[in-house]
Amino acid sequence: MPLDEIALEELGLAPRWVRKGMSAAQSAAPNDEPAVDVAPEAAASVAAVPRPVAQSASDASDGFPDRPAAHLQHRADAPPQPVARRVTAQTSAQESMQESMQESMQESAQDAFAQAPAPQAPSGRAATEPTQAGPEEPPPLTEDDFAWFDGAPEPSLPHDPAPAPARAPRDDIATLDWDALAERVAFCTRCRLCEKRTNTVFGVGDRAAEWMLIGEAPGENEDRLGEPFVGQAGKLLDNMLRSLSLARGENVYIANVIKCRPPGNRNPEPDEVARCEPYLQRQVALVKPKIIVALGRFAAQSLLKTEGSIASLRGRVHEYEGVPVIVSYHPAYLLRSLQDKSKAWADLCLARDTWRAAGGGER
Known part of the structure; x- marks a missing residue:
């Protein structure tokens, strides 16, 4: 075959x-x-x-x-x-x-297709319901579907509380008492000077004094000890007060315009003075002095809001927060310029006369 x-x-x-x-x-x-x-x-x-x-x-x-x-x-x-x-x-x-083979295969396929049973609709109640065309398509993926990529959740552990933000400047300084004001100054962050300081220099003396002496800013010794006018300049100031029958802590309160030491003993910037001045204003309001002596050019210019020199400001009575102000030299300057000590003595005599005129010594 x-x-x-x-x-x-x-x-x-x-x-x-x-x-x-x-x-x-x-x-x-x-x-x-x-x-x-x-x-x-x-x-x-x-x-x-x-x-x-x-x-x-x-x-x-x-x-x-x-x-x-x-x-x-x-x-x-x-x-x-x-x-x-x-x-x-x-x-x-x-x-x-x-x-013939091709024709026969086509005829066989047509016969098989013709003999295939036609789909029948379901009977009864199900016949009235729409038929489903296969399984439903899965919903689109979301971010939750990929959660298995993440690691297992870590057990919750006690954690440290978030650090408190830096204290913003507050306008309630004028309502603080002595203790609250001293605490506010100790934790002050109102300007950049807080980054380099060792101690704040709040003030020292009699909080009900009639005399108030105001310097410009703490120096190196003041920053270390936290007290104004220490060292040789402080000793000279104590001698000047003694000539007026006064003493540190006895009817005298001493403070500074700036409560933190500027780096390198530089002059404070105007914005630093503006942020720190409310503390000094509140101190003056609490002390209620009868005379203020501004020691040094910077202190005089800051209190009187002027750019005048010491020579132009001396010998006259000025005013700050309703209190008479006398301008004189800073004790540190007098240690370098002995010839100006006589001028400083004249300034103290003017301050004594002004104090007496304001009713000083009658308490």
Whole structure:
């Protein structure tokens, strides 16, 4: 049996199209068909192919009941044909068989599709409900869907409270008493001077004194000890007060315009003076002095809001917060300029006369 017939038999397609292919092969090769020239090598290869052995009618009918046994007998008894003619006939038969196979497969697919049962609508109550076309699509991913990327939540542990923010300037300084005012100055952060200080210099002396002496800013010794006018300048100031029958802490209160030491003993900046002045104003209001002595150019200019020199401000009575003010030299300056001590003594005499005129010494 030829190879093409064996393949068709294994596919189960022989009963339908074998007869079509064989009849087409016989019609394609009539007796008067002209021979086709074939190359000697091709003819030799075709001739070398073994011819099928004739089968009996019983063998053919066992495998394919609907296949006539006479057909196989006819092929076995047929006289041999020329090589060229047999090649032409076999080629035409193979082409016809391929076309028949394609038509048969299409017909089988159409029959299978036609015989498939049609979908039936559900009966009863479910028939009235819309049918679902497959499973619902998952909702779009959100940030919560990726939570598994994060690590496991850490156990809650007690933590330190957040650090308190820096204290902002407050406008209630004018209502503070002595203790509250001293505490406010000790923790003051109203200007940049708080970053370099060692101690604030609040003030020292009699809080009900009639004399109030005001310097400009703490120096190195004052920053270390937290008290105004210490060291050699402080000793000179104590001698000046003694000449007036006064003493530190006895009817005298000493303070500074600035409560923190400027780095390098530089002059305070205007914004530093403005932020620190409310403390001095409250101290003056609490002490209620009858005379103020401004010691040094910077203290005089800050209190009187002027840029005048010491020479232009001395010898006259000024006023600060309703209190008479006398301008004089700073004790540290007098240590370097001994010739001006006499001028400082004249300033103290003017302050004593002004104090007396204001009713000083009558308490």
